Structures are given as C-alpha cells and as structure tokens.
Amino acid sequence: MIAIKNKYTEAFEKLKKSENSAEAHALKRFQKMGIPNRKSEVYKYSNLKHFKNLTPSTEGRIPHKLPEYFTHQYLLDKHLLVTVNGVFAESLSSYEGDEDGIHISCMCDARKEFRDIVESHYNETSTEYPDAFSEMNTAFAQCGIFIYATKNAQAKKPIVMLHLGYNQPKDSLTCQRNLIVLEQNSEVELIEDYVNIDKEEAFNINHFSEYFIKQDARLKVNIYQEDSNQVHFIGNKFFELGKGSNLKVTTLNFQGEFIRNNFRVNLNGEHGEATLNGIFINGDKDHTDSRILIKHNAPNCESFQTFKGILDDQSTGVFNGKVFVAEGAQKTNAFQSNKNILLSEEATINTKPELEIYADDVKCSHGATCGQLDENAIFYAQTRGIPREKAKKLIVFAFAQEVIQDIDNELFKNFMERRLVHNLDLAEYSTHGSVQSGIKE
Amino acid sequence: MLKIENLKASIDNKEILKGLNLEVKPGEIHAIMGPNGTGKSTLANVITGRDVYEISDGSIQFTNEDLLELDPDERARLGIFLAFQYPVEIPGVTTTNFMKAAINERRRHQDKEPMKASEFLKMMKEKMKLVDIDQKFMSRSLNEGFSGGEKKRNEIFQMAMLEPKLAILDETDSGLDIDALKIVSNGVNQLRNKDNAFIIITHYQRLLDYIVPDFVHVMYDGRIVKSGDKELAKELEAKGYDWIKEEQAV
Ligand SMILES: Nc1ncnc2c1ncn2[C@@H]1O[C@H](COP(=O)(O)OP(=O)(O)OP(=O)(O)O)[C@@H](O)[C@H]1O
Ligand SMILES: [Mg+2]
Numbered sequence: 001m002i003a004i005k006n007k008y009t010e011a012f013e014k015l016k017k018s019e020n021s022a023e024a025h026a027l028k029r030f031q032k033m034g035i036p037n038r039k040s041e042v043y044k045y046s047n048l049k050h051f052k053n054l055t056p057s058t059e060g061r062i063p064h065k066l067p068e069y070f071t072h073q074y075l076l077d078k079h080l081l082v083t084v085n086g087v088f089a090e091s092l093s094s095y096e097g098d099e100d101g102i103h104i105s106c107m108c109d110a111r112k113e114f115r116d117i118v119e120s121h122y123n124e125t126s127t128e129y130p131d132a133f134s135e136m137n138t139a140f141a142q143c144g145i146f147i148y149a150t151k152n153a154q155a156k157k158p159i160v161m162l163h164l165g166y167n168q169p170k171d172s173l174t175c176q177r178n179l180i181v182l183e184q185n186s187e188v189e190l191i192e193d194y195v196n197i198d199k200e201e202a203f204n205i206n207h208f209s210e211y212f213i214k215q216d217a218r219l220k221v222n223i224y225q226e227d228s229n230q231v232h233f234i235g236n237k238f239f240e241l242g243k244g245s246n247l248k249v250t251t252l253n254f255q256g257e258f259i260r261n262n263f264r265v266n267l268n269g270e271h272g273e274a275t276l277n278g279i280f281i282n283g284d285k286d287h288t289d290s291r292i293l294i295k296h297n298a299p300n301c302e303s304f305q306t307f308k309g310i311l312d313d314q315s316t317g318v319f320n321g322k323v324f325v326a327e328g329a330q331k332t333n334a335f336q337s338n339k340n341i342l343l344s345e346e347a348t349i350n351t352k353p354e355l356e357i358y359a360d361d362v363k364c365s366h367g368a369t370c371g372q373l374d375e376n377a378i379f380y381a382q383t384r385g386i387p388r389e390k391a392k393k394l395i396v397f398a399f400a401q402e403v404i405q406d407i408d409n410e411l412f413k414n415f416m417e418r419r420l421v422h423n424l425d426l427a428e429y430s431t432h433g434s435v436q437s438g439i440k441e
Numbered sequence: 442m443l444k445i446e447n448l449k450a451s452i453d454n455k456e457i458l459k460g461l462n463l464e465v466k467p468g469e470i471h472a473i474m475g476p477n478g479t480g481k482s483t484l485a486n487v488i489t490g491r492d493v494y495e496i497s498d499g500s501i502q503f504t505n506e507d508l509l510e511l512d513p514d515e516r517a518r519l520g521i522f523l524a525f526q527y528p529v530e531i532p533g534v535t536t537t538n539f540m541k542a543a544i545n546e547r548r549r550h551q552d553k554e555p556m557k558a559s560e561f562l563k564m565m566k567e568k569m570k571l572v573d574i575d576q577k578f579m580s581r582s583l584n585e586g587f588s589g590g591e592k593k594r595n596e597i598f599q600m601a602m603l604e605p606k607l608a609i610l611d612e613t614d615s616g617l618d619i620d621a622l623k624i625v626s627n628g629v630n631q632l633r634n635k636d637n638a639f640i641i642i643t644h645y646q647r648l649l650d651y652i653v654p655d656f657v658h659v660m661y662d663g664r665i666v667k668s669g670d671k672e673l674a675k676e677l678e679a680k681g682y683d684w685i686k687e688e689q690a691v
Contacts, residue, residue: 380529382513383489383522384543384599391514394542398533398582405533 007055012139014058022123026138033132042131045318045350046260046289050232054173054204056140062089078191079104079159084166086142086176086205101153102188103146107177110146117148121181125210125238129293131262134236137208141177149186149217158189158409165196165203165231172202178209182217184242191412194225194233207235215242215269222412223261226254226419236262243269243298250407251278251290252416254423259288267294267301267329278307279403281423282315282347289318296329299359303333308403309340309370310396311347322354325362332362340370341399343392393424400424442467442638443488443607448499450487457483459663460499465607468635472649472674473642475660476682481642482526484660485609489523490516503607518547520606524596524613526642530584536595537565537579540602547603568601572628589616597628604632609640614648626651646678659685 008031017023035052036043062084079095081088081104088106095104103114111118126134145161163176182188196203213219219239225231233256239247253259265274280288294303309317323334340349353366373392381391400420407413443465450458457480465471473481487494488501490513501508508516531539545555556564565579574594584592593613600608610629614622629639629652641652649657649671657674659667661682666689667673677685 374529376529377531379491379513380525380531381539381542383517383525384539384603385514385517385547386542387514387546388512390542390546394534394539395531398531401533 008136008139011055011058015140023139023141026123026135027140029130030132030135030139033130033135036132042291043260045316046258046287050258051173051204051234054171056136056175056206057085057142057168057172058140059085060087060142062087062091078157079155080162081145081159082162082164083142083144083176084164085168086144086163086174088143088145089164095159100156101150101186102155102159103148103150104159105146106143107141107146107179108143110148110179114146114148117181118146118179121210121212122179123210125240125264125266126208126236128266129264131236133206133234134208134238137175137177137206137236140175140206141208142175144177144179146178147180147188147190149182149188151183151185153183153186153188155188158191158412160191160193163192163194163205163207165194165201165205166198168202168204170202173204173206176205176207180209180219181212182214182219182245184214185216186214187218189220189222189409191222191224191409194231196229196231199227199229201230203231203233205231205233205235207233207237209235209237211237211239211247213239213241213245213247216244217242218246219248220408221247221249222407222409223249223251224416224419225252225256225259226423227256229257231256232258234260234262237264239263239265239274241265241267241269241272241274244271245269246273248275248408249277250403251276251280252403252419253278253280253288254419255281255283255286256288257284257286259286261288261290263290263292265292265294265303266297267303268297270298270300272298272301273303274301275304276307277305277403277406279309279400280317281310281312281400281420282317283312284315285313286315287317290320291318292321293324294322294334295324295326296332296334296359296362297326299328299330299332301329301332303335305336305338306403306406307338308400309338309349310343310400311340311349312343314344314346316347317349317351319349319351319368320354321352321366322356323364323366325355325357325359325364327358329359330361332359332364334362334364334366336364336366338368339399340368341396342370342372343396397421397424442504444500444502445488446500446502448484448487448501449497450483450494451497452483452494456497457494457663458487461660461664463658463665465638465640467606467638469656470633470639470641470652470654472654472657472671473640473660473665474644474657474674474677476686479660480663481660482611485523485526485611485640485642488516488609489513489521514546517543517603517605518550522600522603522605522608524593524600524608524610526611526615528584528587528592528596530582530587532582532585534583535580536583536598539583540565540599543599543603564602568598571601571631572598573624574598590618590621593617594621594625597625601628601632605637607638607640608632609642611642612644613641614643614645622648623651646674649674661685661689
C-alpha cells in the first residue's frame, strides 16, 4: 500500500505543484480510492490489474518529428488538433485560433487567457460521482485541448482531435485532459481519433474530457479508435447539457485490447436531447466496456442510446447503460438499446440496461439482445449464391451499419463504412456507390 | 434438368417427405398444389439445401450434379433459385447491395471480374421495370418493413436479376393483389424460355390462368400422389382435396 502511494507521490513531486493546489487535493482523493479492484461494482467486469503497474507520465515533451502519418486525412476541410502522449502539439496541428467565434488553444494557455471560463468549468463535473481515474487525471493532467465556442458561434469545419501515442515508456500512463465549453446557441462538431503510431508499443491512456453545452447549443462528437494492439484506455467523458441543447456522441471501437468508456450525461434544462450511439468489433482477447449514465434532471428531455457489439474469438464486452429520471423530470423520453452478436462460442458479453425513475409521467424503454447470427438470414443469402462465411459477414456488416449510418458527417460516415469493410474483411463488397472522393487513405 | 427419386426427408425424427419423385425438364413449368402441411415448402427447402432436414433416402440430380452433396450457395450458383414463401428480412442490407454481392459472387466463381457499376445499374433498371418495382425499395433494408406483396415482388425481382435455370416459387401468389399477380406472372412469362424451368407451388388455380403450367402435381402427405395437366388444377379448385385424401386412404 505504502509503495503504491509512493509511486504516485514521487511522480507528483516532479510536477512541482503546491500542497494546496487542486491537483494535490485530487491526488489525495485518488490515493484514498486507489485503482479499483474486482470488488468495485463500477469496474466489476473490467480487470484493471494492468493499470496498477503504470505510473502517470509527467513528461510534457513533444517529439519534434513524427514518422509520416497520413492514414487519417479523411476530412479535407477541418481544424486539426494533435496531441502527442496527451500534450497538445501546436507544431503538428493546423487550425485557425479564433475562427467563427470558436477559440482553440492548449489548456495551459487557456488557464491564462480564459481564466474565468476555465475556473468556472474545469473539473466541475467530477464531484458528483468521484472516479479514481478522473481524480488521477486531475492530479496528473497533461496540457490538453481547450475549445470554447462563444455565444451563437457556428464552427464551419469539424474539429478533429488526433490523439497520438508515441514512444511511451511501457509502464507510463498518459493523463490526457480536455475542456470543451459551448456557449448559448453555438454549434461544434468534434472528431476524436486515437492512434498509436507504432502499434506494438505501449498505449496507456487515462482520458478525461468535460463538455459543457449551454442553452440551445449543439455538439456532435465522433470518437474513433482502431486496431491498437497495445491500447489500454480508460475514458471519462462527462457532459453537462443546458436547456434546449443537443448532444450526439458516436463511439466506434475496432479491435482495441482494453477499452473502458465512461459516459455521463446530465440533462439539466428542459428540452435537452442526448443521443449516444456506439459500436465495437472485438476479436482475439479484446475487451470493450461501456458504462453510461444519463441523468434526466429536468422535465421534457429526451435521451437515446443505441450500443452494439460484435464479438469474435475469446473477446469480451460489457454494456452498462443507466437512465436516471430525477423527481420532477416529467415527460421524460428515454430509449435504450443494446444489441450484440457473438460470432464465437468463447466470446462473452455482459449487458445490463438499467432504469431508475423518480417521476411518474415518463416514457422509458430499454432492451438488450445477444445472440448468434440468424440462420434464416444466412440461408436466404446462400440461396442467392453467397457463401456461408460471406453471408455472415454481410449480415454483421449490416448490423453495424445501423450505427454508422446514423453519423451525420457524410465524409466521416463513408470513411467509417470503409473501416467497417476492412475490419470485417469484406473488401470485395466495398464497391458501394456511396464511397466519395475527398477521402484519402 | 432436375430429377428427384424416392426422396425421404425428416426433421426432429418426423418424416415429412416420404418417397417423393419428380422430374423437370428444360422449358417446363410444373405446378405443385396440395393441402397445408403436406411438405411443399419442405421440398423447396431440401432442393435448395437447407441443412435442418435429414435426408434418409433418395437422390436429387440437377444437370448431372448430385445436389445433396452441395452447399446451398453452390446449388444457387448452379442456377437454382427459391422465391421464399416467407422472405427473410435482413436489416441494414439493401436490396441493391444484396444483389451486387450475389451477382459478383457468381462471377467470382466463374473467374470473372466484378460487374461494372454502370452495367449493374443498367441491369437493375431493366429488371425493376420487368416487375414494376420502385427504385425506393432498392435502397431500403432488404424486406424490412415491406408489405407482404412487396416482399413477394422483391423475390421475383431477385429472380429476374439472377436468371436461374430452375426457379422454385413457393406461394409467391399468396398475398398479392390482382394487379401484382399479373405483374409477377408477366415477369415469369417473360423470363421463361426453352432452357429454364419453373416449379410453382400454389394454393390457387387463379395464378395458373396467368402462368400456364405444363404439369400440375398434387402433393399429399410427403408424396406426389397425382399428376396431370392444367385441368387438374381446375378440378382441385372445384372439388377440394377430399377426394384425393379418400383415394389415398384406400
Ligand atoms: N423446422 C421444422 N420443425 C418442425 N416441423 C417442421 C419444420 N418445418 C416444417 N415442419 C413440419 O413439416 C410439415 C410440412 O411443412 P411444410 O412447410 O413443408 O408444408 P407446406 O406443404 O409448405 O404447407 P403450406 O401449404 O401451409 O405452406 C408440417 O407439418 C410442418 O409443421
Ligand atoms: Mg409452404
């Protein structure tokens, strides 16, 4: 116990923060909690042993040169924000700092230039349900990304946040931290992309983003991670929604070794709407765990969750989606669906949709399914001359498509469709008419 | 073309086909009628290779191949097509992509390149016209939310696209309105030629006014118990199946 505490304390000393700083307090809270073990209800199905051996990285160094990296140039017209091992890399990014009323900078600059905004929002979301990883993140946060949309601002281009892992020591954990604030009636679209430059290297991330979506503001977030053999990812993404605001999050995880996503959404004002969609494709011993809590704190709000999993080999998946309807949150409409396809007998999924309701005039529905592929559908395709294995893939592809097709950004959607084709080894069927120019691979 | 001899098939140890014989030659249209539950769909499924049935005896030859040795998709690529009594919904797969996969799979096995997009579209248009099906169905999920009649029409569209040597239509007429019935029959008649053949499973003589069969067979209790020409269908329509059942009971 002492040894563990020392590891974090030692690392923290390198940051030279005062004893009374918010970071120091967060460290204390984290150390009290420690890395959750199997007994923790919240991390019951995700073994965190790997994280016990890691030390938060305190190096803010950014490499000057990166290996050539072109794979994700899928959107031509964009603001590109690159972080390397959690640190905002100005030199690798290309964006206009103050276009369309959208301010973009690193967190360190924001603390000076947008002091009031940062102070009144930073770490405000983490007090309600303390989480060991969000506390650790607060203590060790690297200088991440700050996005601030002023009142009525409309981002004309999507903002792509490319989070790169590069040359990380095997036993270090990157604490990546972002703050995104959308003022009244503003609109922003984000794409968050996680890439380990050398797939065989360690890629350990403790990610924490806070999103504030004020009255009538609209935020879209597309989160994408693919094929990082060594990825061990814990992501806390907390959203605070104001009156009449709108949030849509789509999460795409393809073949990640260990992914844990915690999404928390607070619908704090009337007529707020939150949509959370997600899909993962797992093979080998991949593990993907999604935990979602949507709180309807105000009346007349709507929330929609559609999460899907495709599991092969010995992979595992967890879905825990909870809708909480507070007292007085009448006319709530909450929909939740979790569907999974198991392609192998050894794959497992734990799914637990939950409802906790303290209002009487609400409409809530939830459902979960997991099963093998529909034999009738496979046979039907076979009678058209499609071999059994391909028929299966076609059906799985279609299963995943429901989530992909709901992505609003056409270019990103088409790119995802092609990643899906790739991940399901469906290349010969990829002659979709919908593949457009403007995408480079 | 197709030769079925003494075919016996069962499911869960229950024998459904009990020694069935049928021969179909190129250019012919065979109608199969018979009471509910006598094994008509089972026959169609066994010919196309559904693997839930156990074949305990008999043989199926198709263009000199032993069908029972082949997977359903291999049979399909030999030119066998089944228009399902209950077409399956496949969420997320559009009819267009489904057909593209089917056609290109066939071509792949013939060592041909995938069909060019323009050529494929042209073919789609042509066949859509043949069965008078609207473009909007092509980009919708296969059969999902289609009405009964729309599903059947989509089956005939797929048949037209794949140009099978032997097409089995399992109650394609059930659930069709008069206009749709004419369109579907018209489609069949236009596709019909001296080299292909049809097996049409139906409960209604009405369809056979539009698609005139060369043979009408009555199936009862897992066997073909009576065969004749189109007049037999009229007789059945008028008299029902009791007289057949009585004949069999003797
Ligand atoms: N998967 C199955 N499991 C158990 N019994 C089955 C199965 N499939 C068919 N049967 C039985 O086999 C018999 C023949 O069914 P089949 O569907 O072939 O009849 P049919 O002649 O097509 O009838 P209909 O005119 O109503 O379409 C029926 O008694 C049916 O219940
Ligand atoms: Mg039937």
